[in-house]
Amino acid sequence: MSMLPTKSDILAWISEHPTLTAKRDIAKAFGIKGAARIDLKRLLKELESEGHLEKRHKTYRDPDRLPPVSVLQVLAPSRDGDLFARPLEWQGEGREPVVLVMPRASDPALGEGDRILARLQVVQAEDHNYEARLIRRIGSNPKKIVGIFRKTSEGGRILPIDKGADTEWTVAADATGGAREGELVEAEQAGPSRVRMGNPKARITLRLGDPSEPRAVSLIAIHQHGIPDDFPDEVLAEADSMKPAGLKGRKDLRDLPLITIDPSDARDHDDACYAHADDDPKNPGGHVIWVAIADVAHYVRPGTALDHEARKRGNSSYFPDRVVPMLPDRLSGDLCSLHEGVPRACIAVRMVIDSTGNKLGQTFCRGLMRSPASLHYQQVQAAIDGQPDAQTEPLLEDVLKPLYAAYGALREARERRQPLDLDLPERKIEFSDDGKLTAVNFSVRLDAHRLIEEFMVLANVAAAETLTARKTPLLFRVHEEPPPEKLETLREVAAASGLQLAKGQVLKTAHLNKLLHDAAGRDEVELINMATLRSMTQAYYSPANFGHFGLALRSYAHFTSPIRRYSDLVVHRALILAHGWGDDGLTPQDIEGLENTAQHISDTERRSMMAERDTTDRYLAAFLSDRIGAEFPGKISGIANFGIFVKLDETGADGLVPMRNLGNEYFHYDAASATLMGADTGTVISLGQRVTVKLIEAAPVTGGLAFDLLTLEDVEMPRGPSRGGPGRRRSGPPTGGGPRRKPAKARKKDAKARTKVKRRRTS
Structure with a gap:
């Protein structure tokens, strides 16, 4: 017994x-x-x-819900042919939930006993509780191919678009998936990758349509920039073998209402926060702020296949229609995502601030948390503004309002510190359910966004200061001061706009903020913001601390996003080593290679930025491609010896007005002032001027836009026959009708006062 x-x-x-x-x-x-x-x-x-x-939290009686990404085992088909699966990690005491698998046409066939990783959605149906969409079959990771499909008498072949790839793939007649000639397709390997005779075989899994169509754009950029988007088999095997961490060796934080606040379409949640008034009488009006971050280091250990792949990728890459993650779905969407109602391992920091936002101290711990709610920014802001919903109503008084009270104090500290306050609207490209680009809008920044940003900045500072005090090696996030030549260019831009940037003193972000503040409400506001951004150096990672100029911080490290940045994983390992929390901290080999790691992940970050920028340019070109001949207002954002760049007000898209399309006269380029001057009328074209342009070309494949210049500062530009090139005089008398010609002295004075702007980078 x-x-x-x-x-x-x-x-x-x-x-x-x-x-x-x-x-x-x-x-x-x-x-x-x-x-x-x-x-x-x-x-x-x-x-x-x-x-x-x-x-x-009624651990025994209160069954946990299934996470949005779960491991399932496929059951035998029902009498009706439906495919159900059972969750392999059901934690509840009640009846095991029923999951219906919803196969897509491109999914491989599944059979009884198959283990799959699937994305779940809660449903209210009579015979099942969840519906599952296949991510992949566990243990199966066929090679992916992206290329152009060409029809043949036997079926077809695929010409890959990957850089340097010269292998064509053969597609059998029954494996084309209905693909048409010239379509961009995604396929998977259907046999050995090396064959004695002929080409290896593939099976088409997804038709992406015209290579110039929006849904194909990001995929092309991924392959052109060499961003790895397939995980090796051993990496997936490691991720699939992981089990949720328990409480052993951890602080129990499940009683803390650590909530996540993310975009409404977020699939993972790697940071959570909570705040309350400090009850210490020595800190009147102070606050206690908790920030908890997914404990990725518990699952991604030094020297493993997962670690090598994460370092190789360096970071996740984000595109308007997809994400290339640094970690497999099993981790990024499941075990390392702080889902609502699910116990999750974390590394948390408890920070104390005074009533004016000064940080008084911090304490780190390795814990186990359970988030009571996954909220989004608009939802939280609406609750604070007096319109709570069913989810935020119970959290309003005890969770949300204390968060905003702590944020109010941090905002005071921010105003004293004066970090660089650029106002650069973020574009949001929107798609329909079938992948068609429907709109390009500018995102609205709410206090809810700023709250999370301030909390994360504070946690990053706390990590850097703690590790520095404990003399533990780490990677700092470094942002150096602008070089003198870029500052001089910015001063000239300001002067051309009737503004002034302080000179002859040590530059501080407060000086730049004054310039930005003076530009607010003027036509030149966007110009000044862009010119200020261009004057900045690029941030990078380094084991040496050179401070963060833009944030006006002496010591700064990335701690808050180890799901998507390898730098943060390094900082987590450093904290584990510094506190003696386990054997999965920073190793001597890691420390020895920090310099190389810093350089590598700085490079992968730049690679992702270029791919993301190219993708955005292509999407904008695709969005505008059916509006050839339309007229748009905008501003001159760059000037070169071959034409001017114009940024459209409506979408923020940049395009070129070639020199031959500037009007019925020739323009001379002055490199010193980066201006163009009309040979006949003396018209001066300079940065920031308002223009109206007509779209004459939009190339989604390259992302290029070309315009005709119609008006300059509301004055119609004279039109005429095509000319031979800039600086060449045409015969015959000058043509009038343009802006009034200034006297020679005035033109010379204007030219000297104009800004010196480097040609906009297009690489």
């Missing part, structure tokens, strides 16, 4: 194994079988009535 455990034994088990707390799990742990299960049930009910389990 099995011996019953004591109540203390049961509570200890539940505390140490929060993911294995169903009655059957407890029975299995203590070897309880048969009739003894009745006695176990009685003990559990007594513990519940005594309040022990309630103190632990």
Whole structure:
């Protein structure tokens, strides 16, 4: 007969194994079988009535929901042919939920016993609780191919678009997926990659349509820039073998209402926060702020296949229609995502600030949390503005308002510190359900966005200061001061706009902020913001600390996003080493290679930025491609010896007005002032001027836009026949009708006052 455990034994088990707390799990742990299960049930009910389990968020009685990404085992098809699956990590004590697999036409065939990674959606149906969409079959990772499909008499072939790829793939007649000649397709390997005769075989899994269509754009950029978008088999195998972390060796933070606040379409949640008033009488009006970050280091250990792949990628790459993650879905969308109602391992920092936002101290811990809510920015802001919904109403007084109170104090500290306050609207490209580009809008920044930003900045500073104090190596996020030549260019831009940037003193962000403030409300505001941004050096990672100029901080490190940045994983490992939390911290080999790691991940970050920028340019060109001949207002954003660049007001898209399209006269380029001057009328074209242009070309494949210049500063530009090139005089008398010609002295004075602007980078 099995011996019953004591109540203390049961509570200890539940505390140490929060993911294995169903009655059957407890029975299995203590070897309880048969009739003894009745006695176990009685003990559990007594513990519940005594309040022990309630103190632990009813770990035993309150079943956990399934995370949005889960491992499932496929069951035999039902009589109706439906495919159901059972969750392999169901943690609840109640009846196991029923999951219906919703296969797509491009999904591989699934059979009984297959283990799959799937994305789940809660549904209210009579015969199932969740619907699952296949991410991939576990243990199966066929090579992906992206290329142009060409029809043949036997089926077809695929010409890959990858850089340097010269292998063509053969597609059988029954594996084309209905692809048409010239379409961009995604396929998977359907046999050995090396064959003695002919080309290797592939099976088309997704038709992406015309290579110039919007849904194909980001995929082309991914391959052109060499961003790895397939995980090797051994990496997926490691990720799939991971189990949720328990409480052993961790601080129990499940009682803290650490909420996540993300975009409404976010699939992962790697940071959570909570704040409350400080009850220390020595800190009147102060606040305590908690920031908890997914403990990626627990799963991605130094020297493993996962670690090598994460370092190779350096970071996740974000495109308007897809994400290329640094970590596999099993981690990024599941075990390392702080989903609502699911126990998750974290590294948390408790920070104390005074009533004016000064940080008084911090304490880090390795914990286990359970978020009570996954919220989005608009939802949180609406609640604070007096329109809470069913989810935010219960959190308003005890969670949301204290967060905003702490943010108010941090905002005071920010105003004193004066970090660079650029106002650069973020474009948001929107798609329909079938992948068609429908709109290009500018994102609205809310206090909810700024709150999270300030909390994350504070946590990043706390990490850098803690590791520096403990003399533990780490990677700093470095942003150096602008070089003198770029500052001089910015001063000339300001002067051309009737503004002034302080000179002859040590530059501070406060000086730049004054310039930005003076430009606010003027036509030149966007010009000044862009010119200020261009004067900045690029931030990078370094094991040496050179400060962060833009944030006006002496010490700064990236700690808050280890799911998507390898730099943050390094900082987490450094914290583990500094606090002696385990054997998965920074190793001597890691420390020795920090310089190389810093250079590598700085390079991968730039690679992603270029791919993301190219993709945005192509999407904008695709969006505007059906508006050839339309007229648009904009501003001159760049000037070169071959024409002017114009930024459109409506979409923020940049395009070129070639020199031959500037009007019915020739323009001379003055490199010193970066201006153009009309040879006949003396018209001066300079940065920031308002223009109206006509779209004459939009090339989605390259992202290029070309315009005709119609008006300059609301004055119609004279039109005429094509000319031979800039600086060449045409015969015959000058043509009037343009802006009034200035005297020679005035023109010379204007030219000297104009800004010196480098040609806009297009690489």
